[in-house]
Amino acid sequence: MNLSNVATEDNPALRQLILDRIRSSGPIPFSEFLELALYHPRYGYYFACDPSLDYRSSPNVHPVFGAALARQLAAYWQQLGRPATFEVFEAGAGSCRLAADILGYLSQAEPEFYATIRYVVQDVTLTPDSAPARLDAAGVPEAKVDVAAALPETPSIFGCILSNELLDALPFRRVRKRGGVLYELLVGEENGRFVDVEAEPRPEIRAYFEALGLEPAEGCDAEVNLVAPAWMTRAARALRRGFLLTFDYGYEAQELF
Numbered sequence: 001m002n003l004s005n006v007a008t009e010d011n012p013a014l015r016q017l018i019l020d021r022i023r024s025s026g027p028i029p030f031s032e033f034l035e036l037a038l039y040h041p042r043y044g045y046y047f048a049c050d051p052s053l054d055y056r057s058s059p060n061v062h063p064v065f066g067a068a069l070a071r072q073l074a075a076y077w078q079q080l081g082r083p084a085t086f087e088v089f090e091a092g093a094g095s096c097r098l099a100a101d102i103l104g105y106l107s108q109a110e111p112e113f114y115a116t117i118r119y120v121v122q123d124v125t126l127t128p129d130s131a132p133a134r135l136d137a138a139g140v141p142e143a144k145v146d147v148a149a150a151l152p153e154t155p156s157i158f159g160c161i162l163s164n165e166l167l168d169a170l171p172f173r174r175v176r177k178r179g180g181v182l183y184e185l186l187v188g189e190e191n192g193r194f195v196d197v198e199a200e201p202r203p204e205i206r207a208y209f210e211a212l213g214l215e216p217a218e219g220c221d222a223e224v225n226l227v228a229p230a231w232m233t234r235a236a237r238a239l240r241r242g243f244l245l246t247f248d249y250g251y252e253a254q255e256l257f
Helices: 012-025 030-039 064-079 097-109 131-138 203-212 227-238
Strands: 086-091 117-122 145-148 157-164 173-178 181-190 193-199 221-224 239-247
Touching (some): 012 181, 030 181, 064 086, 064 097, 064 157, 064 239, 086 097, 086 227, 097 117, 097 131, 157 227, 181 203, 203 221, 227 239
Parallel strands (some): 086 117, 086 157, 157 239
Antiparallel strands (some): 173 181, 173 221, 181 193
16 A cells, blocks of 8 residues: 555545644654554545555455365364354454355355354444445355454453454554664654654663564664554453464564564
8 A cells, every 4th residue: 555645645634634633743653644544534544445456465366265264263163172152253354355255165165163153343444334235245144243343351252363464454653773773753744744753762662672682773664563462462362262363474573674
């Protein structure tokens, strides 16, 4: 996706909203810029655009990805002793295409397991009003699927929490190593343009790199995703018993930095 276009030429209302925020409070963390650019309920990328026109994630390439995950879920069901109810909680379900592929495969190949499934979809863009049309467009059997606003606050899921390319879509901070010093890159404004503003890193950013045991190399700009570990913690706490299965793509820290 081209965030410069999302927040500028192609979306002047969003651009003005972000500029007003900066002008009223000073430079903002890049995560706040991303939160507005991606998730603003009226102007944000995931609400105002069709992401499938910009990139294709695995479920949009071929149903075999959903079929492979369905077979893995069936193996989890077996490992848990074939319970009478098995919940699949898909976070960041998006178009619900993955849910359709998983359930479609299981209904044919694993009917006994399929009968036990309670499938829950959750997405920031999915509301009770929009869910029926989206599920219908994806070909999901609506009677088999529930819609949730967020992960449960208590350990209640017996089954599997699933996500595909969710964590790398969460708003992140940015840093730069220059002259041997680590800076956080905020988003400021200069003559109506968004510009990088170097600032002292906040304690949580320093703690992030201390936990990794390394920092970006000299001259390197890097991202710091503080939201992803927090999401993983919430997901683990939401499990009563079962599995957490999440897909994302990238480099090991040593190579990345």
